[in-house]
Amino acid sequence: MVTVGQRPWLTMTEIAALRLPDMPETQQGVLKKITAENWITPESEGQAWRRREGQGGGYEFALTILPLRAQIEAARSLQGLSRDPVAAAESETIGKRKRTALWKHFDTLPDKLKDKARNAYRILDAVEALVNAGQRKYVAMMLIASQERVSMRTIQLWYKRVRGLNKCDWLAALAPNYAKPSERVHCPGEAWDILRSDYLRRESPTFASCYARLVKVAEERGWTLPSRRTLLARMNASPVGMRVHQREGEDKLKALYPAQRRDHSVFHALEAVNADGHKFDVFVEWPIGNETRIVRPVLVGFQDIYSGKILSWRIDISENKESVRLAFGDMVEKYGIPKLCYLDNGRNFASKWLTGGVPNRYRFKVLNDEPLGIMPQLGVEVHWTKPYSGQSKPIERAWRDFASDIAKHPAFAGAYTGANPTAKPENYASKAVPLDRFIAVVSQGIADHNARTGRRSDVCKGKYSFDQVFEESYRRSVITKATEEQRRLWLLPAEQITVSRRDGVIEIEGNRYWAEFLEEHRGTKVVVRLDPQDLQADIHVYRSSGVYLGAAKCVAKTGFADKDAARRHQQARKEFIRANKLQGEAAKRLSDEELAAVFASLPKEEEPPLESAVTRMFTAPQVQGNTALATQFMAEADAQEIEEEEENENILRFLQRDR
Template identity: 40%
Template sequence: MKEWFTLAELLALNLPDLPTSERSLYRHAQDHWNGVAGCVQLRQGKTRPVVEYHVSLLPASAQWRLRQQPDGASWEEARARKNLLWSVFNRLPKGTKDVCEARLKVLVRVEQLVREAGLSRLAAIGVATHDAGIQKSAYYEWRKATEGLDPEDWLPALVPSSPAVNGIVPQMAECHPDAWDFLKSDYLRPEKPGFSACYRRLLEAAAIEGWSPIPSERSLRRRMEAEVPKAIQVVTREGRERAKTLYPSQRRNRTCFHAMEAVNMDGHQLDLFIRVPHREKPIRMYLVGIQDLYSNKILSWRLDEAETWEVVRLVVGDMVESFGIPEDMYIDNGRAFASKKISGGAKTRYRFKVRPEDPEGLLVALKIKPHFVLPKSGQSKPIERAWGDFAEDISKHPVCAGAYTGKKPTEKPDNYMRTAIDIEDLKRLIAHQVAEHNARTGRKTQIAKGRSFDAVFEESMQQPTTIVRRASEAQRFLWLLASETIKTHKGSGAVHFAGNRYWSRELNQHMGDQVTIRFDPDDLHGSIKVYDLKNRFICDAACIADTGFKDQDEGRVHARGRAEFDKATRAAAAAEQRFNQNQLAAILRKGQRDLQKAEPVHPKVTRIFTGKLAPEAVPVPAEDFEQGFSKAMARVAGASVHAFPRGDKAGK
């Protein structure tokens, strides 16, 4: 064991009964150690002499700690072993800890008899084991398990069937590495096989591959629980959705809002068979609703056979007409909510192909910012929790007895499909339950604090700082009418839709353009409202009905309408043309002036031409010309002339 120590080394060892700060330890050495002869020495360090102190100056407890420290091991390693011992002990059940405490009492009783009663160690062991009712061999086994450990670390070393080796309690029996990997791979599968079946397959594989050793099933089961985290077992055996519950859910603070500042919207399929007039068999329907995020109040709802953009449009319209226009709306990216007719034009809409000519959706037109969140998430859409209440209050209501389907096919009630509830009765029930849901007191939310959702909503709406936008009469057409994007006719600008033609004089300005039409699905023979892609109103286009081929009256009416249109167009054109062609020409002639002939412009510096000039033509004498002409005429006169054939035979 090392005998000489510096103050820095003693401070790092953190020995008992010694000061723990550098200044206190230095002062202690000045007061008690520096005057002891033979116990203080100077040793040359790297840059200056260093004072060292002999181990005999240390308190008895500190000397004992140094003697217990393993040779060649640092104090950090010893501390790591101590932490490992206690971490294992803390995970043990209470019954095992009680056994360890009973064994520790025997060891402590022996030390007390030796130190206080003056008995020999052998006699003390005999007395302590006799009083505890155990064999002496058990004492020697426990004492061996605590050998080399501090007395305060004896308790975790006395774990049953876990002898300490160098201060570390072994966890499990030894197993062949390949066998252990085989067992984990077999057990951690989505099929969730039983551990016993996996162990039997392990024994079969070990016999084939020659793996050894293979511990018992209980030992490997304990090792599986100790070494493989619970989260990994849940992910591999129960799926990712179940694993999400291992992480604490997020709690969002909604006190930053006021009533009608932010809402969330979702749909829920009711667990009911519903009787509707246009269907022979009962069907299941969706309840689509909007909830205020500040107060949790249900603002509007509708029933439909599916989550479509039409029902979403109507639910948004009900909310806007009754309470106003919110600033933000939290929805999932389902086909109905992320439809171009609802959220088209939103920058964060990640569904369907986005084109520049896409029209603005209902939310964008109303200046409502959509936020797309995770589906089936109560943290993202609190209305999911309201659906859980309605599943109990509506689907299991006595009025719906016999029409309840059960949450899953495996949970069908005995009276499954015994009857169905009429849709009108269901609407009255939903209206009553929604009103009761909003008016129920005793709510324990962070904002309600025992009040009802209605009371929280009304209180916030009465605050002077609550500003809610209201819709104008013109904006009502955005949700009262269905919309469709269509291309107008290139010739006249007419709109061809659903087998009908719609036209107005203003559409001539938009021939061949993409426009948005808004129409009443129940009255396609009425007029439609036409908007451009920026939702700017163009006109009301009336339906042009087809006429019979022999219908002369309709023909005359059509001709009269065309004549009136031509007359109005010509009048408008004449109004646009202020000057006729004669007036235009007169204005142009008035400004004309005779252009004088421009003088030729020569450069200031000229250069003499030095190249070859073209050869001049040589005149032909008159006598030579006459001789040549006579020779040509004689040559023509002497040539043979072919006679033109006569009759039906070729001339010879």
């Protein structure tokens, strides 16, 4: 379709100015021809003519209504008028923007509205098919309107929407556009700040409560507020990540970011392991000396990253460095020494017993006199991970299985505590499981966990179990086994102790150890390795550099025979002190400041001056100041010395007389 400037329609003035064949050359002549031939009819509005927009009004006419010779000459003339490259470039740019806006709007619509656009496009396409077959357009619209049961006016409105557009853009142009541009409802800036600050709190208040509080402030200050629905929509239009971070915290914000998928097949069996602790949601009877405590035991386990198999595990009353060391030792003893180990950066895993000499998150440096831990001495490369992060520790996925498969085992009925305080079962704390039964069920549960087939990991491929893929890779991999000397490293934990300067004795938990070679190291720091289950056995002594010095025997068995028992005793004492401290805090309802304020508010009573019935005049001593005191003290000392000399002389006379 040809254009004048950027308009596809011609006014009467423009038609006259073109001096077209078979057409008058004046505006009055063009008007007479239009009136005589009845160009302006209701049926042809939008097709042959339309009302002119802008100042002055009037009518505009399509080129198709002109005589054939006039159409050809007008097309030639208009092509010459539209040769301006600047105007052509601007027209093309506006066209692209219009197309982009149409399709962007189409994409934002739901399928229900898109189907309406598709139906309108189908009807217009049917009209165009009849027109191309030789039917007049008006007749074609009548036929299709009757067949599709739509009005002629509707079809004409659809044609008006697609006027000047390529047919490939008709679908987007026919999409309903119910949204009408309207001015944004004004909200006072201070009111919006109050509402947003109230809503974006970690306590996560409801929007209704925040709005109700804002209404009270608005009434007091004379503000006019938009509706709650309007402000809620405005709040929801803010970034989701910002709202989640402010209301739910950084951990929830991290969950919005897609997790990294890691390929486990880059390792082989036992090349890389990871470890973590898991606290069971089960009450267990745990014997401590002559008493039995009800506790929730903690399992410390090591998992092979390649296969997902749990290689070793230990159960204790809490997650501590002893259980971590024993679990690591079990893995090395049974399978071998791994190359990489991913550990939680908590205190128990970052202890010097296990990872001494490796920079950790508490210092990020290594002290000069710090002993090397078991893993560095065995050549294990340690990597620290984030706590409670399943993305960095695959073993977290296994703990989720244990929480559902093992903790809810029928043998633990009545002892299950629930995953959180709000999910307690009806039979909560009705019983506790004996320790031996608990260990047996956990042992069988871990074995079943490793042997279950159909695992969907990238290594098991939905067919095999953790045991199967680990065994297959273990057989064809080069595995480093521990020597007897290396076993002594992980079997006996390391501890840095100063040898006594006086006699070269080493004292641990009340037990005293001694050997002749220790006399040469009095007052120096050494590393001792011992069995925590038997503190009365021999200990092995090393230099801080790791050089083995020898074994020292226990010469005074006065301390605890079990270091674990000593640790439990220390923990029980701490709990006792903590319980009494909490009772004291509960009893003391008022703080020191509040108590002082109570007494400060009391009326003050002034004490009346006292009068003595008998008085005497003050007489100053002959010598004033410290000299008088010194003179009196020396006189008393001389008298006492004379008495002692006389007494000694009497004793000598008595002894000489007896002789």
